[in-house]
Amino acid sequence: MARVLIVGIATLDIINTVDDYPEEDAKVRASAQAIRRGGNACNTAVVLQQLGHQCSWAGTLADDASSVIIRDDLTGYGVNMDAVQVVASGHSPTSYITLNQRTGSRTIVHYRDLPEYSLTAFQQIDLTGFDWLHFEGRNVTQTRAMLDIAQQQIPAVPRSVEIEKPREAIESLYEGTKLLLYSRNYAHNSAQPHGITDNEMNDPVAFLQTQQQTIPTAEHICSWAERGAWGVGQQGRVLHSPAIDLPRVVDTLGAGDTFNAAIIHAKLAGLPLADCLRDACQLAGQKCTQRGFQKLC
Numbered sequence: 001m002a003r004v005l006i007v008g009i010a011t012l013d014i015i016n017t018v019d020d021y022p023e024e025d026a027k028v029r030a031s032a033q034a035i036r037r038g039g040n041a042c043n044t045a046v047v048l049q050q051l052g053h054q055c056s057w058a059g060t061l062a063d064d065a066s067s068v069i070i071r072d073d074l075t076g077y078g079v080n081m082d083a084v085q086v087v088a089s090g091h092s093p094t095s096y097i098t099l100n101q102r103t104g105s106r107t108i109v110h111y112r113d114l115p116e117y118s119l120t121a122f123q124q125i126d127l128t129g130f131d132w133l134h135f136e137g138r139n140v141t142q143t144r145a146m147l148d149i150a151q152q153q154i155p156a157v158p159r160s161v162e163i164e165k166p167r168e169a170i171e172s173l174y175e176g177t178k179l180l181l182y183s184r185n186y187a188h189n190s191a192q193p194h195g196i197t198d199n200e201m202n203d204p205v206a207f208l209q210t211q212q213q214t215i216p217t218a219e220h221i222c223s224w225a226e227r228g229a230w231g232v233g234q235q236g237r238v239l240h241s242p243a244i245d246l247p248r249v250v251d252t253l254g255a256g257d258t259f260n261a262a263i264i265h266a267k268l269a270g271l272p273l274a275d276c277l278r279d280a281c282q283l284a285g286q287k288c289t290q291r292g293f294q295k296l297c
């Protein structure tokens with residue numbers, strides 16, 4: 001069992017299941033609706049809890065009815081909430097999700113007005129005793145300062161950062177990070193400015209080679225939905241693990257967050273990169289066969 005600090009957001013997810021993805025301006029009926037706690041950091045935390053670790057979540061909660069759903073769900077999984085910052089202004093961030101039953105794809109419209117987790121709140125956390133720190137790559141200036149504090153106080157403890165979306169100065173989070181976890185969306189968007197051609201934009205190998213040359217001290221991993229995942233370590237050889245073959249994809253919401261949890265779990269166990277990729281594709285694939293995260297492992 002490891003102690004893991006996870007910094008990022010929680011959301012309320014309102015999930016409408018539809019038989020097929022609607023046309024713009026259509027009026028369709030959902031076959032099911034679910035309201036669940038979501039958010040990348042928190043999704044990763046509840047999977048890590050199930051993998052036997054003790055997670056502490058550092059993020060903001062609004063003072064509204066939806067935050068009760070969020071809090072109850074996280075405490076139900078045993079996530080430690082001591083570092084949570086309750087903010088008087090704003091509402092629980094909400095994602096309106098259309099889940100296509102035919103393909104398992106999830107289309108997310110996200111709205112938030114809640115302030116991000118503050119540096120002041122992070123400074124109150126006693127970092128001693130944590131074995132791993134994981135950050136969502138958002139709130140860039142403050143997150144950079146949090147990474148620097150961790151480097152000063154607990155330099156030997158590995159830090160991972162999820163790089164999901166291109167955001168201003170997000171590259172400033174790379175430095176000093178042991179593990180960078182990219183989305184396919186980020187790889188697509190960052191390919192062009194690096195002078196990578198259109199053809200190579202669909203090529204995670206070219207993307208990861210560029211990243212590895214930029215930060216050779218880190219491991220770089222990129223998940224790519226049904227094509228599995230790629231990773232590269234300090235020796236510079238890009239490795240691939242295929243996704244598992246699924247008879248039916250039910251729900252891909254949070255597959256990437258599950259993947260990240262499984263990677264952190266495998267790294268904590270000291271597994272080599274190839275095994276980390278294999279195990280993470282296995283667990284993330286399994287997540288796609290069920291709704292939500294309950295009883296995933």
Ligand code: ADP
Pocket residue numbers: 183184223224225226227228229242243244245246249252253254255256257259280281282284285288
């Ligand atoms: P995100 O949820 O962040 O968009 P991905 O779509 O890259 O993340 O999915 C993360 C991982 O989940 C993939 O690397 C793969 O192992 C697994 N996965 C996602 N979609 C499928 C699928 N259709 N079939 C099998 N595995 C999948």
Ligand code: FRU
Pocket residue numbers: 011012013037038039040041043094095108110253254255256257
């Ligand atoms: C899935 C997810 C959802 C949430 C959204 C936030 O990865 O974390 O649970 O609504 O993404 O971006």
